Amino acid sequence: MHPLVVQYRAVVVKEVRQTVRDKRVMALLTLVPLVQLFVLGFAVNFDVRHVPTAVVDRDGTVESRDHARTLLAGDTLDLKAEVRDEQSAEELVERGEASVALVFPPDFEEHVLRGSGARVQALVDGSDPVRSGVAADAVARHAALRASQHLREQARVRGETPPRPAVELVPRVLYNPELATAVYVVPGIAAMLLLIVTTIIMAMGLARERESGTMEQLQVTPLRPGILMAGKVTPFLLIGLVDVGLALSVGAWVFGVPLRGNLGLVALATLLYVLSTLGTGLLIATLSRTQQQAFVGGFLFMLPAVLLSGVMTPVRAMPDWLAWVTYLNPVRYYVEVLRGALLKSAGLPDLWPQVLLLAVFGAMVMAVASRRFRKTTA
Amino acid sequence: MSTAIEVEHLTRRFGAFTAVNDVSFTVGTGEIFGYLGANGAGKSTTIRMLCGLLKPTDGHARVAGHDVGHEPERVKERIGYMSQRFSLYLDLTVRANLEFFASAYGAHGRELEHRIGEMLERMQLTAIQDEVTGSLPGGMQQRVALASAVLHRPRIVFLDEPTAGVDPVQRRSFWALIRELAAGGTTVFVTTHYMDEAEYCARIGIMVDGRLVALDTPEGLKRTHAPGRVLEVRGPKLAPALDALRGEPGVLDVSRFGAGATVRVDPERLPGEALGHWLRARGVDPLEMEESAPTLDDVFLALTAGAQRGED
Numbered sequence: 173m174h175p176l177v178v179q180y181r182a183v184v185v186k187e188v189r190q191t192v193r194d195k196r197v198m199a200l201l202t203l204v205p206l207v208q209l210f211v212l213g214f215a216v217n218f219d220v221r222h223v224p225t226a227v228v229d230r231d232g233t234v235e236s237r238d239h240a241r242t243l244l245a246g247d248t249l250d251l252k253a254e255v256r257d258e259q260s261a262e263e264l265v266e267r268g269e270a271s272v273a274l275v276f277p278p279d280f281e282e283h284v285l286r287g288s289g290a291r292v293q294a295l296v297d298g299s300d301p302v303r304s305g306v307a308a309d310a311v312a313r314h315a316a317l318r319a320s321q322h323l324r325e326q327a328r329v330r331g332e333t334p335p336r337p338a339v340e341l342v343p344r345v346l347y348n349p350e351l352a353t354a355v356y357v358v359p360g361i362a363a364m365l366l367l368i369v370t371t372i373i374m375a376m377g378l379a380r381e382r383e384s385g386t387m388e389q390l391q392v393t394p395l396r397p398g399i400l401m402a403g404k405v406t407p408f409l410l411i412g413l414v415d416v417g418l419a420l421s422v423g424a425w426v427f428g429v430p431l432r433g434n435l436g437l438v439a440l441a442t443l444l445y446v447l448s449t450l451g452t453g454l455l456i457a458t459l460s461r462t463q464q465q466a467f468v469g470g471f472l473f474m475l476p477a478v479l480l481s482g483v484m485t486p487v488r489a490m491p492d493w494l495a496w497v498t499y500l501n502p503v504r505y506y507v508e509v510l511r512g513a514l515l516k517s518a519g520l521p522d523l524w525p526q527v528l529l530l531a532v533f534g535a536m537v538m539a540v541a542s543r544r545f546r547k548t549t550a
Numbered sequence: 551m552s553t554a555i556e557v558e559h560l561t562r563r564f565g566a567f568t569a570v571n572d573v574s575f576t577v578g579t580g581e582i583f584g585y586l587g588a589n590g591a592g593k594s595t596t597i598r599m600l601c602g603l604l605k606p607t608d609g610h611a612r613v614a615g616h617d618v619g620h621e622p623e624r625v626k627e628r629i630g631y632m633s634q635r636f637s638l639y640l641d642l643t644v645r646a647n648l649e650f651f652a653s654a655y656g657a658h659g660r661e662l663e664h665r666i667g668e669m670l671e672r673m674q675l676t677a678i679q680d681e682v683t684g685s686l687p688g689g690m691q692q693r694v695a696l697a698s699a700v701l702h703r704p705r706i707v708f709l710d711e712p713t714a715g716v717d718p719v720q721r722r723s724f725w726a727l728i729r730e731l732a733a734g735g736t737t738v739f740v741t742t743h744y745m746d747e748a749e750y751c752a753r754i755g756i757m758v759d760g761r762l763v764a765l766d767t768p769e770g771l772k773r774t775h776a777p778g779r780v781l782e783v784r785g786p787k788l789a790p791a792l793d794a795l796r797g798e799p800g801v802l803d804v805s806r807f808g809a810g811a812t813v814r815v816d817p818e819r820l821p822g823e824a825l826g827h828w829l830r831a832r833g834v835d836p837l838e839m840e841e842s843a844p845t846l847d848d849v850f851l852a853l854t855a856g857a858q859r860g861e862d
């Protein structure tokens with residue numbers, strides 16, 4: 173067997189033995205990501221349904237009751253209470269018992285019948301922008317629908333051909349037809365967890381060798397930095413694959429994430445991504461003298477990496493200069509591959525730039541870490 | 551005897567501070583070479599340069615025929631190193647540690663098994679090979695460290711205070727292993743601050759504040775730096791008598807310890823009996839007197855005292 177292969181295998185075996193022996197690291201690698209996935213998956217579930225709604229029907233006519241009924245028929249708005257006046261409705265919203273109040277004014281039916289601009293007032297609790305947005309949207313959609321129905325009705329009554337609306341908006345949500353947020357968020361969470369686990373483990377592992385003096389012993393052996401780095405990284409690449417497998421299985425099973433795309437592509441991207449995060453961990457370790465410094469350094473990298481990845485906030489929503497920074501972020505590319513492959517069945521023809529950039533980032537950061545490692549040797 | 555280590559004007563500075571200052575010596579193949587010095591004298595810094603871990607600021611060193619500054623990787627393949635800090639994986643078993651370090655030097659398969667089995671046997675570690683290294687007592691950990699430093703059969707081993715903090719019995723058995731290694735042809739470069747251990751070395755270099763102030767066999771060092779005969783004396787009224795003794799002809803050195811004193815004399819000019827008469831005559835009676843040969847302690851004290859006087 174070639175000596176380099178022997179050395180490489182020795183490092184891999186050693187890393188695996190140390191990892192398996194360390195119960196805390198094992199927990200960090202397997203249990204923690206799963207628990208986090210569950211917790212975060214449920215916590216960031218932005219789906220807006222069953223918004224508690226108060227209704228103030230000051231008209232009390234067939235028309236107003238009919239409108240209220242259709243508005244509450246879907247599962248977006250749920251009737252929480254019927255109250256007499258706006259004041260009590262506002263109080264309900266203020267106390268947080270209702271998020272929306274629908275107010276039908278006394279002359280509602282009259283205006284509808286005359287076609288002279290009937291109004292429904294919607295009081296929306298703006299403290300939760302996602303919710304209020306969806307609720308307001310539901311009311312607006314309802315109003316538009318009713319208006320066009322009404323126009324057509326009147327035209328028929330007058331014996332005319334019903335006019336077509338000047339502009340008709342027909343939204344159709346692709347790839348995630350139910351707008352299920354978990355489906356969108358779970359790949360992001362998987363990427364984030366993988367980032368945290370691998371970066372920290374690698375940074376701490378190397379810093380520990382430095383702190384405990386084993387690094388010096390390694391440095392007198394003929395082990396080359398490249399072999400040492402490759403050997404140290406290998407077991408965690410595989411663990412990363414297993415972690416993503418677990419996360420996606422849970423995602424599919426619990427949150428209904430579709431596993432549509434090319435799973436081979438997902439595996440390839442995962443390997444390249446984990447290579448990047450592990451390499452970053454190694455680089456951080458070469459820049460720190462103690463395990464504590466490595467830990468802090470890890471977080472200083474991970475926080476912006478998560479925030480500027482599109483996991484939490486869409487890149488589109490960022491100011492331009494910040495959006496540019498995301499081009500340097502491997503997390504961004506990995507999340508794009510995961511979402512693209514899993515939700516849109518996108519393949520290599522669509523995602524090759526991301527995969528290529530992950531590979532470039534991984535190779536570069538590993539090379540820099542090895543170089544720095546060699547330097548600290550002298 | 552061929553040369554294993556050749557050191558010429560070796561110097562290492564850290565900033566403005568010179569840790570190793572213009573040191574030169576050679577070590578022959580199969581020799582046990584001792585490096586003696588107080589804490590901070592520059593022993594570890596010298597060793598780390600010789601192992602290719604640290605670049606010399608000045609001067610040269612050739613180890614196993616290769617220059618440590620230019621070909622550190624060549625040097626590393628041919629040497630074994632046991633660092634001053636315990637530096638094995640405490641969370642792995644004894645065997646796992648040996649397997650790792652043997653493979654790091656390229657051993658594998660049956661060859662690996664054979665070497666490890668033999669080494670465990672030789673270091674008397676066979677029974678504890680599956681124990682986690684961190685759970686072993688200090689003396690045993692040192693033996694594991696030695697085992698992993700020589701597993702790849704290096705021609706030269708560097709041992710940096712290998713017996714620090716180990717009890718005397720363990721230290722003796724550890725030195726038996728070192729001598730066995732040397733008997734097998736391995737060159738041993740060992741640092742220590744235990745003087746009794748230094749007696750086991752063929753030659754000793756003494757470092758004081760980064761300089762190599764003496765280099766010889768233990769006997770030679772004693773002859774040069776602590777000549778004469780050493781007499782330990784005890785008795786009443788010792789203090790005034792000793793003060794008077796210092797100026798007498800034939801008295802080389804007087805040093806007090808506890809209730810007694812060590813007097814080093816030139817036996818030609820002042821034989822033991824004469825010293826006894828002299829002391830009794832000055833009221834030190836009853837007198838207890840015991841004769842011993844000078845030790846390396848005496849050498850070391852003489853040299854460090856000399857260095858300190860030189861600084862003043």
Ligand SMILES: Nc1ncnc2c1ncn2[C@@H]1O[C@H](COP(=O)(O)OP(=O)(O)O)[C@@H](O)[C@H]1O
Binds near residue numbers: 588589590593
């Ligand atoms: N990396 C370093 N940076 C700065 N000073 C150092 C370094 N290594 C050793 N020294 C200093 O050099 C001197 C000699 O240290 P060392 O060789 O470890 O002594 P010894 O092994 O004889 O106890 C000490 O004063 C120590 O503080």
Ligand SMILES: [Mg+2]
Binds near residue numbers: 595
């Ligand atoms: Mg030292």
